[in-house]
Amino acid sequence: MTTDSPPSLWLKSSYSNNGGSCVEWAPAHASDTGVVPVRDSKDLSGPTLGLRADAFASFVAGVKAGDFGTV
Numbered sequence: 001m002t003t004d005s006p007p008s009l010w011l012k013s014s015y016s017n018n019g020g021s022c023v024e025w026a027p028a029h030a031s032d033t034g035v036v037p038v039r040d041s042k043d044l045s046g047p048t049l050g051l052r053a054d055a056f057a058s059f060v061a062g063v064k065a066g067d068f069g070t071v
Helices: 027-033 053-065
Strands: 023-025 035-040 048-052
Touching (some): 027 035, 048 053
Antiparallel strands (some): 023 035, 035 048
């Protein structure tokens, strides 16, 4: 799913250390639409993936729990 309108505020993880290999998301957009836009921080004009807010929350919980191992 892609988003129809660009979000106004993108956030990047504080763990990124400005290394350039990160994703950004726009949580405020989810409040309005129920969709969390996600994009590659290295390609700001590239495609945006839209995830349902509940799916994104489950993904974040899985990352925090270590369900995906380490990278």
